[in-house]
Amino acid sequence: MGENKKLFFSTSPKIRLLYPSEVTRIYAVLHKLPVDLTEQYLEKTLPSTIENWKSAEKDAFYTRSLAAIAQSDICMFEASHPSLTLAHFVRFALDQDKPTVVFYHETTTPFLLEAAGDAAPTFCAYSQYNLEQMLRMVIDEALAQPTAIRFNCLISTELNRYISQAAKQAHLSKSEFFRKLVRDHQKSNS
Numbered sequence: 001m002g003e004n005k006k007l008f009f010s011t012s013p014k015i016r017l018l019y020p021s022e023v024t025r026i027y028a029v030l031h032k033l034p035v036d037l038t039e040q041y042l043e044k045t046l047p048s049t050i051e052n053w054k055s056a057e058k059d060a061f062y063t064r065s066l067a068a069i070a071q072s073d074i075c076m077f078e079a080s081h082p083s084l085t086l087a088h089f090v091r092f093a094l095d096q097d098k099p100t101v102v103f104y105h106e107t108t109t110p111f112l113l114e115a116a117g118d119a120a121p122t123f124c125a126y127s128q129y130n131l132e133q134m135l136r137m138v139i140d141e142a143l144a145q146p147t148a149i150r151f152n153c154l155i156s157t158e159l160n161r162y163i164s165q166a167a168k169q170a171h172l173s174k175s176e177f178f179r180k181l182v183r184d185h186q187k188s189n190s
Contacts, residue, residue, distance in 0.1 A: 013047035
């Protein structure tokens with residue numbers, strides 16, 4: 001068996017206050033999985049301590065978290081309560097091409113975490129009854145995702161129409177059509 005995958009998990013202090021048993025249960029599952037957590041500071045720090053942080057402490061936490069996201073294989077966020085910091089972390093994880101899971105209580109809706117462009121997090125709602133099952137399932141799903149690099153480019157409206165029509169005629173998505181064009185070009189130049 002190979003090396004454990006690295007997993008970044010984060011939430012907000014407010015979520016730890018609103019859903020303390022759920023966050024404790026999430027950490028309990030994460031510690032049983034064959035993953036190494038790249039960030040464990042929030043697990044051991046009381047929300048009241050975080051509320052009293054000075055600006056330098058907040059900046060240091062933010063910087064350490066971005067570094068931990070960058071060195072992770074998968075990123076997961078409990079996002080049952082609005083948090084701009086979590087939204088930034090999710091965007092950063094997606095920009096780093098990390099499989100990204102947004103885990104949230106079924107009675108809530110994640111805030112500011114809509115998909116943007118081609119990269120989108122995997123959203124997973126849980127209840128107090130199925131938390132462990134849903135957590136294991138979504139992490140297994142994220143770990144099984146093939147590694148892929150997102151490629152974005154600006155094209156003219158005319159070129160976009162052409163690609164859309166050509167892809168439709170070939171019964172492919174625009175992404176599949178573009179990948180086929182590149183592969184065909186690669187074969188012809190090999």
